[in-house]
Amino acid sequence: MGINTDFEKLIEIGRPPNIKKLFPYSQALIVSGKVIDRALSVKGKAMTIAANGRNSFVIRGALLAAQRADAAIIVEIAKSESTYCPVNFYNLALYVDSICNELGITIPVAIHADHYGIKSEDDISFARMEIPSMFDAGVTSIAVDASHMTDDKNLLANIELNSCIPNWAGLETEVGEIKGNQGLSTVDDASFLIQGLNAHDIFPDWIALNNGSSHGLEASGQGIQVDLTAEIHKALEPYGVNGAQHGTSGNNSDRLREIASKTRTTKANVATALQMVSWGVEVNDYGNAQLDGNGDFIKVQGQGVSAEIWERMRRYAEEHGIKGGNYKKLNLPFEIFLCAQEEKVRKRMVKGVEEFVYHLLVDVFNAQGTATLAKEAILKVGSHEMGVKAKKIEDSDNWTREKIIERAKTLDVDKGPEGDFDD
Structure with a gap:
């Protein structure tokens, strides 16, 4: 078959039913999260970005970078992010589909609902209604995060909600919140969760741990504990589950290369760094925004948003008592101003994200070539359904x-x- 014929076949068989129903005439290859995970597993010692699309510029830049790198990627948004971003569970697929068609993006992309938080048993009833609605809106992968609860309630919530999730969809579960070096996950609690799910015929694609990751604007502490992560992943190997790395901030490129090469991690969440890069804030190799002597973010001249819009953002933050990591709360009130900027400014915002993500995918995550592997997996199976990795x-x-x-x-x-919950 020729290239065009192959891609037409991929569009026909590779897109799950909710995507085909939503976008019947689309040429965007939106796939299950399982497809992305399988492609990274086939390559080995590789993980791809799960880009938190807090604004349209981040989504554009990430997709362009993945196209350049021939990398299969995930675009995601967390439940908490929808409270301060224009992007949410119900419009993320619309953004991705539209941008893919506009820019001619042909790499496989999964739409991931990250950190679907269950903070108490009272949340389960609403979740049973909401989760199917999210898939109706184009989600193709979900992280059920009941890790705020005790281990038994976490497991029971995952079991109870599984009937709301399509069998073909990507599935992530979580045993540890992002807490830095406190409350670290263990082989014991991770095994308890995965074994209990296995007993109920539930086979997650990923497990997220508290493995020392943290959020913040300056690199500090030990960061991700690679040996602990590898130990837990080794114990879980018979159950076919890979790792989802949350909280990549505070870890430099060498540490992230270790995660990719020494553990079974195939999904790495990146959020705040992409937002900051799109605005033109200086970001170091740890993915953290840099501060000047006064504790203010360093805005790089000629990059990201215009000087006028940045000054508006800075003043708004000051007037509303928004500091540091809470600059994320500027996404929603400033979306219209970001989109109103002249074309050359909008383009450089996207380009900054593209270059940052391309470097991660190719030089750090070893994800290049996985888009082709994902396409081959779909054609080999002949379906959007990848099945399960374990028995x-x-x-x-x-x-x-x-x-x-x-x-x-x-x-x-x-x-x-x-x-x-945030990354």
């Missing part, structure tokens, strides 16, 4: 609700302080 190992009789509650009492874990 049922655990006996469901040993993982009833009552036994889950009792088992959880025996776990040797330290939950640490309250964590963070």
Whole structure:
């Protein structure tokens, strides 16, 4: 088959039913998160970006970078981000589809609902209604994050909500919030979650850990603990689950290369760095925005937003008591002003993100070529459904609700302080 014929086939068979229904005439190759995970697994010692699309400039830049790198990627938004960004679970697919068609993007892209937070059992009823609606809106992958609760309630929430998630969709589960070096995940609690899911015929593609990652604007602390991550991933290998790395801030390129090469991580979330790069704020190799002697962000002349808009943003932040990491709250009120800038400014905002993401994909994450591998996987299977990577190992009789509650009492874990949903 020729190239065009191959791509037409991919559009026909590779897009899941919700995407085909939403965008029947589209040429955007929006796929299940499982497709992305499989492609990175085939390449080995590689992970790809899960770009938090807080604004349209970030989404454009990430997609252009992935096209250049021939990398399969994920574009995501977290539940909490929808409170301060114009992008949310219900319009993310619209952004991605439109931009892919406009720019001729042909790499496979998954639409991921990150950190779908379940903070208490009271949230489950609403989640049973909302999750199907999110898939109706074009989500192709989801992270069920009940890690704020105790281990037994986390597992039980994942089990209860699984019937709301299509079998073909990418699935992430989480055992540790982002807490820096406190409340670190263990083989014990990670195994408890994955084994319990396995007993109920649930086979996640990814597990997110608290492995020392943190959020912040300056590199500090030990950062991601590679050996701990590798140890947990090794213990979970029979269950076919890979790693999702949250909180990449505070870790330089060498540390992230180690995560890609020494663990089973295939998905790496990047959020604040992309937002800052799109605005033209100086970002170091740790992905953290740089501060001057007065504690203010360093705006690079001739990059990102115009000097006039940056001054408006800075004044607004000052008037509203917004500092440091909370600059993220400028995304929503300033979206219209960002889009109103002249074309050359909008283009350089996108270009800054493109260059930053391209460097990550090619020089750090080893993701180049995975778009081709993802396409080959779809053609080989002949469907948008990738199936599961593991078999049922655990006996469901040993993982009833009552036994889950009792088992959880025996776990040797330290939950640490309250964590963070954002990346």
